Amino acid sequence: MAKKRILSGMRPTGKLHLGNYHGALKNWVELQNDGAYECFYFVADWHALTSDYADTSEIGDNITDMVIDWLSAGLDPARSILFVQSRIKEHAELWLLLSMITPLPWLERNPTYKEMKEELSNKDLSTLGFLGYPVLQAADIIMYKAYGVPVGVDQLPHIELTREIARRFNFMYREVFPIPEPLLTQVPKLLGIDGRKMSKSYENSIYMSDTGEELQKKVSSMFTDPQRQRRRDPGRPELCNVFAFHRLYTDWERTREIEVECRQAGIGCTDCKRILGENLGAVMSPLHERQAYYRDHLQEIRDIIAAGCLRARSVAEGTLEEVRAAMKISYGL
Secondary structure, three states: OOOEEEEEEEOOOOOOEHHHHHHHHHHHHHHHHHOOEEEEEEEOHHHHHHHHOOOOOOHHHHHHHHHHHHHHHOOOOOOEEEEEHHHOOHHHHHHHHHHOOOOHHHHHOOHHHHHHHHHOOOOOOOOHHHHOHHHHHHHHHHHOOOOEEEEOHHHHHHHHHHHHHHHHHHHHOOOOOOOOEEEEOOOOOOEOOOOOEOOHHHOOOOEOOOOHHHHHHHHHOOOOOOOOOOOOOOOOHHHOHHHHHHHHHOOHHHHHHHHHHHHOOOOOHHHHHHHHHHHHHHHHHHHHHHHHHHHOOHHHHHHHHHHHHHHHHHHHHHHHHHHHHHHOOOOOO
């Protein structure tokens, strides 16, 4: 049986934090290792410009840092096609063509558009690029005729818009694009060290690259149960973000012991955090070793990306030929 093709991407905002890892990257690796999928994963550098167009100086280094994290987490260029969006110029052409048929109200009612404008109120996002980025996202996905797109629940509106754009194109011209399915992923609830959503902009993140004293310092500063003010107060693990991390980085038996001890005030938050820091460091240690390797072998990363772009471009070129023929804009001139 032919493998089903999936596609996903990330904006290059720098080194990835544990929210990125558990929210997307870990699932990418699992889908790759499943063997049933042909995986396309790309660096969405044009998408980074939608909000960071005023200062692009860090995008290049951010791409390198992010791809190092991808490879260190287990993405394998022999089993996944890794490429950079802007190296495949066909993305821009398909975005242009799709923008001609996408109704403006579809974009204006996008809930993420409104949320991001509020969240990034310090930036001027009143641009065509920011309003139209869902169309570029649609082009990214249907360019490769992806069967599915691994996403969390918060990304469902984007996928539904992509599906609507693909349907509209197929109806207006002819059947070119399969309608992609959202592949919902279970994302553990991991908050930042201050109890808010883990985000680089909040400076509350634990990064995949954090080690040693830096890692322990961040774990030690994590918010816990707000009602546990003293060591003798019983805790509520279900409301404690430290315990949420224990579920991922501490073995099941010890996690259960910590839960019981916390509820009975048998363990304090300081000791609980120390145990988490040790376990988190131990689990991430092999990944840190691979990060160190790739930082010393940057040419290998360049070669991986170049090979991935070559494979992605061959697919994109074929898709654009079909699109031009369907729209009757291959003039033969």
